[in-house]
Amino acid sequence: MGQFVPNIVVLNILKELGMRNEKLEREVPKMVRECLIRIYDEQNYDGGWGWFKGDITHRFMTAYVVYGLALAQQMGFDVDQKCIQRGIEALWRLIRSENTPSLKAYMLFALTEAKAAWGKLAGSEIEMRKIAQTIVKASSKSALPPMAHAVLTIALSRLDEKTLAQQSLNALEKQARFVDRYCFWEGTWCRLGESDVEATAYALKALLSLKPNDPKVTGAVLWLMLKRTGNFWYSTKSTAVALLALTDYITRFREFQANYSLKVFVNGDIVHEQHITTEHIPQGEIVLTVPASVGENKVTIQKMGIGRVYYTVLLRGFVTKGMNRAEGNLLTVQRRYLVKDKRGKWIPLGSEVRIGTDVAVQLTITAKQNLEYVMVEDPLPSGWEVVQYVIGVPAKVEGLPSDWWTKTEIHDDRMALFMTYMPKGTHHFSYLLRPEIEGTQTALPPVAQIMYRPQLRGRGVGVKLTVHQ
Known part of the structure; x- marks a missing residue:
């Protein structure tokens, strides 16, 4: 979904604004079709989706995939009917058993998007209304997080529940934060995993659906543009919803006149x-x-x-000190390089190694509490390759501990590990590297972080290694 929804958004922008871009029009549909094949392949037996292939069905991810597929259908892509029917059925089972109002609101939001795409296939509108009313009732006793209020407002509007939609929007407006001329909503980092960018983007979509001329609309647009880093926002998930919201804004106010x-x-x-x-x-x-x-x-x-000018200023710097100091808050990460001695025992590697030597990398990650969606990235020294006896699978290291991880990815410049649920305690991963280029290379520090909360992270220590014949 990380690539799928942003690609759909790009096509939506071109369509809504009536713009032509031959390269995007040629390449993006191909990427969308490839993403669709992958989504079909990653669907679980119960019709839902996890964060990764083979992962247990996740309530938010199932709703997010159904939402993305609904967007694709409305953009003219033929979504596999069996796949979406199983996905919608899974989402209905999940929403009926869900007790958290905020997550239930997002699941309802996805179902109303499916209703816009497939009509009756999305299920009973009467039951959707009943679920919406129970969420509104719950929110009157305990306020929902901003993003939940926003998606609930949009869902209620789609269900033509005008009074309840306005009630939800009023609650959302009270949660707005202001800094000078900027307006934003705070992400709560609950089970929805949303950032301030996502909360603000969904709030902007809700305002545009009911109060498009409210001054908070302009403030939210300015805040979103301010928070952009280069050509993206925070994550692919944040970028997708930010683009969707800004597209709604631009098409409504025709801001491309200049x-x-x-x-x-x-x-x-x-x-x-x-x-x-x-x-x-x-x-x-x-x-x-x-x-x-x-x-x-x-x-x-x-x-x-x-016309209006939007801008982003990005300052890039290069840190030359601090590689030898580890740091972390909820996570810590340590890395060791090891080679075998004459007896076949793994011992610490010094600062030099011969070309072609199998070097074991042992990563030790410690979580100070139970965590979700942990990502570890271990940068590779230049000219060092991950040993793979099966393509795409890092070779196992006999004699060193290595726990089960939800997913591993081998990149040209790093090894990436993912764990959906990381219990409190110490976790290990070991893999083999092989230096193939002579010279002195730097292995940048390994980093462990929460995927959608990168400020909660741990950083290891960097090291220089010399490779010779």
Whole structure:
């Protein structure tokens, strides 16, 4: 789903804005079809989906997949009817047994999206209304998190429950936070796993459905644009919903009308000057790379004419110190490199190794409490390859501990591990590396983090290794 929903969103943007981009129109549908095949393959026997293939059915992920497939269907893609029918049936079983109002609200939101895509196949609208009413009743006793209020508002609006939708929106508006001209909603990091970006994006969609001219709409748009990092928001999940919300905004207010002169100054010097018209918008954003000076740096953007300018400033820096110091809060990670001695026993590797030697990597991850959605990334030294006796599967290391992980991925520059549920305590993973290039290489520190809460993380220690003949 990490690639699927953003791809659907891109096509939706092109369609809604009436823009043409031959490369995207050619490549994105192919990627969507590939994602659909993978989604079908990862569906569990009970019709639901887990976070990874073979993982137990997860309530939020099942709702998220049904939602994504509904978007695809509405975009003109032929979704396998057996797959979606099994998925919808699974979602109904899950929502009927779910007791958490916030998660139940998102599941209802997904069902109403399925209703927009497939009509009666999505199930009973009468039962959807009853579920919506129970969630509203529960929210009157204990306030829902902002994202739950937002998706509930959208679902109620789709079900034509106007009074209840307005009631839910009123509660959502009271949860808004303001900083200067910016408006946002806080993510609660509950079972929905949402960030501030997702909570704000869904809140923006809810406002646009019922109160599109509310000043908080503009404040939320400005906040979302401010929080963009380069060309994405926080994660693929956050990026997808942010783009969906901003597409709703742009199509409603036709903000792609432009005719203005733009100047950008850095520390008083002009670095870019251009006249922008509507024809420039399909060409994409303007990216300026400017070296920063030591000390304070001032960026000034001037616009004269009709249209709105959105901008993001990204500061990149390179840290040359701190590789030798481990740190962490809820997670800690340690890494050891080992080689076999003459007796076949694994012993710590020094700073030098011969080309072609099998080097064992032992990762030790400690969780200070029970955690969900843990990701570990171990950067590979340049010129070192993961040993694979089966393509895509890291070779097992005899004699070293290695626990079960939900998923492992071998990349060109790193080994990635995922564990859906990590119990409190110590966990291990071992794999083999083989140096293939002579020279001195750096192994950057390994990092363990919560996938959707990267501030909760642990970092190990980096090391320099010399490879010789």
